[in-house]
Amino acid sequence: MLARTDLRGGVPSTAQLRRALPRGGTDVDAVLDVVAPLVAAVRDGGAQAALDAGERFDRVRPSTVRVPQQAVVDALDRLDPDVRRALTETIDRARRVHADQRRSSTTTEVAPGGTVTEKWIPVRRVGLYVPGGNAVYPSSVVMNVVPAQEAGVRSLVVASPPQADFGGLPHPIVLAACALLGVSEVWSVGGAQSVALLTYGGTDTDGTELEPVDMITGPGNIYVTAAKRLCRSVVGIDSEAGPTEIAILADDSADPVLVAADLISQAEHDVMAASVLVTDSVDLADAVDAEVERQVRTTKHGERVRTALSGPQSGIVLVDDVDAGLTVVDAYAAEHLEIQTRDAATVADRVDNAGAIFVGAYSPVSLGDYCAGSNHVLPTSGSARYSSGLSVQTFLRGVHLIDYDSAALAEVAGHVVALADAEDLPAHGDAVRVRQTDSARAGSRGNEGSR
Incomplete structure (x- = not known):
């Protein structure tokens, strides 16, 4: 049911992996x-x-x-x-x-009399x-x-x-x-x-x-x-x-019954769901194949699951070792990534790209879907390489408050003018110069008033 991609004998480049790995997706x-x-x-x-x-x-x-x-x-x-x-x-x-x-607001004193505060403001509606x-x-x-x-x-x-x-x-x-x-x-x-x-x-x-x-x-x-x-x-x-997806990085210590169950759990969502096993063990791959066939026969949405698992977006990827497997799963950047290997926590800590990482045999994706405490709205289709799941930060906007006094502006005015001239935006520099002139005039008027 699950097609195989054999990447043993060397790890392909990131460009090659993006073409070789099972990938579904929708044409919006x-x-x-x-x-x-x-x-x-x-x-x-x-x-x-x-x-x-x-x-x-x-x-x-x-x-x-x-x-x-x-x-x-x-x-x-x-x-x-x-x-x-x-x-x-x-x-x-x-x-x-x-x-x-x-998040809490932070204030940085860039110079005496010059501060930048970052304030976090929630989206209104x-x-x-x-x-x-x-x-x-x-x-x-x-x-x-x-x-x-x-x-x-x-x-x-x-x-x-x-x-x-x-x-x-x-x-x-x-x-x-x-x-x-x-x-x-x-x-x-x-x-x-x-x-x-x-x-x-x-x-x-x-x-x-x-x-x-x-x-x-x-x-x-x-x-x-x-x-x-x-x-x-x-x-x-x-x-x-895009459609939901799971990748499982597993070695020969993994239980094929658990791996098969987790692949099926995501395939249950949709016929376009992606379920991918990355392993250095042919014996595990064979055992998972057999378990998938057995479990699909008894699961409620068997036809939907079978369609998803036999589609081009799902499959088993064979690699030389766990190190090569890490390279593969980082290139795949799964929405949900399970680590079912020896010393799973250490292996999970080496992952760079995933929407959420589920560590060990007792942290299935289903736990994250419901009761782990984590969020299940996660990046799909490889976008975990550059984006995060839904969080409090999703609904916050960082706004800078810039507060400089006359002396602080004077200290940096020359740099502002130099950069404005370099970009051929002289009015930018003039907006600073006029403040220095006004400040000097105000100081002069203040001195006259004190005499």
Whole structure:
């Protein structure tokens, strides 16, 4: 089921690895022509246009975009007690981790009388998208809302697709998660139209205002991703997320039963999900192959899993040793990277590129998806080489406050003028010179007044 790529006999260059490694991904450009008119329609038509699109794609039309508060409360009242306890624990662990990410202002005295302060200001209003396709994702509510709240974002709205089975409301478990987190504003709208409505706002069917947001976060399908790309000039976005992916670096000490189970767990998400094993052990590769075949026969979403694991985005990569494996996984830059080797913590510490690293046999990706305390909204498609997962920092803006007095400006004025002249921007230098002239005149007037 899992194709093999044999890289033994030497480690290819980074350029070669980018071509050789299994990689899926989605062609966002291919759907832009479809999504652009929809975004424009919602920009011009607001809530009615978004509801029209939802009726067409989701086959249900809510009476209002904004979910009644009572529906959110009722969803929590009806929530299964075991699920409520699990969500409560997930929220608590996520809060503890994200609270430690908060930043404080710092002031640097560059020169006597001259300081630069960096102040961290939260984004004012944020739209948090929670998908509703093959599965229901209350965990995504937690992973988006908690860091925004810990960053100090004052206004939050969660948007999630309406469900025909639930009278045009988002899934009740999503609503219950919102209630547990204290989120009172929820919109029953999904897909590209949701991103557009969050961006441009409008008037709901009952006449209430749907205020636009300043930033949109959260994963979604290719149409959601395309809409985020089209709207990013108006609002900020977290990323253009692709299909989920797992890479596992393992040696002959790994348990093939566990490795197979973890590869399958990510393949369960989507037929385009990527599951990649990197190993220096042919015996482990053979054993994992056999275990995958055995476990797929009994898993609930077997057809979906089989399609994902047999696709070009999944496979087994054979390497000479763990050192070569580290080079491979750094080039792959997985969203989720598991280390199942001897001395896994030491090996994990040598990894440079991954969205999140899961260390040892008892830290599966599933733990991070729910209750580890880490965030599961992570960079995909190799973007972990240069970007991070969702965090408190996502919702903060660093703003510099520059405060120089006359003497501090005078000390550096010559350098400013020299650089302005070098760049042929003399007015820049003049803006400093005039202040020195004014300062001298003010000093002269002050001396005259004292005589």
